[in-house]
Amino acid sequence: MEGIRELNITGIAGVNEKCEQFAKMMFNAYNISCPVAVKRLSVKRALSPWITKELLNCISRKHELYRLSKEDASFKDEYKEYRNSLSSSINYAKKHYYVTKFTSCINNAKKTWKAINEILGQKSKNSNVAKISVGGTVTEDPSIIADEFNRHYVSIADKLSRDIPGSNKNPTEYVMRSIFSFVYFPTDESEMVTIINSFKSKNCNLDSIPSFMYKHVSDIVSPVIALLINSSFEEGIFPDVLKISRVLPIYKAGPRDKVINYRPISILDFLEKKFERTLCNRLMKFFKKYNTICDQQFGFRQGRSTSDAILQYSESIYSAYDASEYVISVMLDLSKAFDTVDHTIHTIPCIPCR
Structure with a gap:
């Protein structure tokens, strides 16, 4: 990681090149510091994660005493005492394992239910798409399935937009122009450390470098990341290397072989x-x-949710009811609402930026 600390990106022209160099050095440092290792587990330990190496040794000792007790009756009492003590130790380890597991799941319903299903022996559902209908033919080829989802997701917004009637009004006419201007004031190492530590510690299936690794080396990478973000602000360019994402299709409802039923x-x-935050x-x-x-x-x-919207909506209805007034409610469910927004009005010139 010392190579990253000494990385002089100020001498590299362009934020794209700077980001590529930083990403390359991060991957190299991560692969050197955290090499992939193969760990072999016994079946018992794999099925019972609370079984430690020490308990495995104790289990082996119990089996040995059992064998000796069959050959020599004088070992029978020692075997029974050791067996009972080991059972208590295993029960305590199991209890401690689940207490720790559920404590780590506080305020996380998804992880809580995952732990409950683990206890019940219910396997999690496989999220992989097994088959998809392409041109009337069902295929199980992963490459064809991926291509079909890609074609669907990149074209669905344009297809929906063509069915939306145009308007003679310019949307910016409905927005009051601000007399104030937005300033891209630079960031610094201190803010970067705060932002890095604010993220949850989890893996990323895209770049394989988990967020907790960034936290461990935040004092080293923060100055460099701050320089990258400031360069992006100054040049008005978002790095190309960061425009890549892994898109996962999540099943909603309806036939599972139709791409339209996956979001x-x-x-x-x-x-x-970190750039985004x-x-x-x-x-x-x-x-x-x-x-x-x-x-x-x-x-x-921040500090608001759709629950607040429902509460305000309910209070409006109750207030009207108490005043003996009628309430008319118009509810709209827009399909692909964000995707169908006209890209020509994404940059609304109502707030000057500098």
């Missing part, structure tokens, strides 16, 4: 998330300072 989720690079922090400070976001916006806002 996509993207697994992003951990470094990309840094920019988001600045945008949200600007929006809060100048009250740019509508107060009725509940989704994707």
